[in-house]
Amino acid sequence: MYRDVVASLATRHGKRAALGPPLRRHLGLRLRVPPVDTDALGTFTGEVERPGPAPQVVVAKARLGMDAADCPVGVASEGSFGPHPAVPWHSLQVEYVVLLDDRLGLVVLETASSVAGNHADLLTDGTDRGELLAFARRTGTPGHALTVVPAVPAPGAPVLPAKGIVTVRSLLAAVAAAGAASRDGRARVAADLRAHHNPRRMAVIAEAGVRLARRMATACPGCGAPGFGPVAARPGLPCSACRTETDLVAERVSGCGLCTYQRAERVRPFAADPASCPSCNP
Numbered sequence: 001m002y003r004d005v006v007a008s009l010a011t012r013h014g015k016r017a018a019l020g021p022p023l024r025r026h027l028g029l030r031l032r033v034p035p036v037d038t039d040a041l042g043t044f045t046g047e048v049e050r051p052g053p054a055p056q057v058v059v060a061k062a063r064l065g066m067d068a069a070d071c072p073v074g075v076a077s078e079g080s081f082g083p084h085p086a087v088p089w090h091s092l093q094v095e096y097v098v099l100l101d102d103r104l105g106l107v108v109l110e111t112a113s114s115v116a117g118n119h120a121d122l123l124t125d126g127t128d129r130g131e132l133l134a135f136a137r138r139t140g141t142p143g144h145a146l147t148v149v150p151a152v153p154a155p156g157a158p159v160l161p162a163k164g165i166v167t168v169r170s171l172l173a174a175v176a177a178a179g180a181a182s183r184d185g186r187a188r189v190a191a192d193l194r195a196h197h198n199p200r201r202m203a204v205i206a207e208a209g210v211r212l213a214r215r216m217a218t219a220c221p222g223c224g225a226p227g228f229g230p231v232a233a234r235p236g237l238p239c240s241a242c243r244t245e246t247d248l249v250a251e252r253v254s255g256c257g258l259c260t261y262q263r264a265e266r267v268r269p270f271a272a273d274p275a276s277c278p279s280c281n282p
């Protein structure tokens with residue numbers, strides 16, 4: 001289905017290194033990177049706001065690449081960073097990878113997530129140089145780059161971030177310039193989240209790429225379309241002591257992007273520890 005097919009990959013940030021190998025290995029698909037401005041769909045530093053949630057934007061991004069390259073098959077990825085919904089004090093990185101196939105009318109989305117990303121920022125006026133350099137070290141600089149913006153930009157002033165910073169000298173200069181442009185005299189320093197400047201992020205994109213490739217290599221048992229895989233998880237795993245339904249996942253449902261065929265599989269172990277039971281351990 002995909003052997004020696006050329007798909008567009010909409011990226012300005014070197015994602016072919018992460019997504020190319022698994023798609024080639026599992027499907028024989030080759031990627032072409034057309035000259036598209038993916039920054040028009042949002043930047044991490046805030047000059048351009050993302051026009052919607054990541055699972056929608058990733059599809060728009062793939063479409064942008066397919067139009068530019070005139071390819072019926074397209075691939076794109078989009079990252080999302082924020083507080084972890086379940087674990088306090090942790091941030092969660094989710095990478096969405098999508099494959100669109102207009103020959104079939106197919107849209108297949110896969111994800112990979114990590115709590116090990118370097119999504120954090122530091123507000124500084126630059127006087128505590130030790131704190132600034134310790135932050136840079138934790139972020140992984142110089143292997144990972146930094147960005148610097150004014151903490152409180154003047155109203156109406158364009159945000160002009162300094163990006164791709166990997167030296168102490170350019171970091172100090174950027175902090176001084178951003179502090180001077182900020183109404184509170186401080187700069188916001190953060191990890192550069194663009195994939196080619198952030199190997200930790202690139203590794204999670206590669207993981208999402210492997211999942212997408214494996215999923216595309218899995219045919220739907222109902223209609224034979226590629227891309228059969230997990231679509232939902234159903235809670236309600238029964239307590240091992242009293243059989244009350246808990247919030248834990250009882251079944252994983254796999255589905256098809258083209259037909260309505262679904263397959264549910266029970267999750268092992270088939271019962272929940274009474275510690276998770278609302279009846280035994282209210």
Ligand SMILES: [Zn+2]
Binds near residue numbers: 220223224257260261
């Ligand atoms: Zn199907």
Ligand SMILES: [Zn+2]
Binds near residue numbers: 241242243274277
């Ligand atoms: Zn119970």
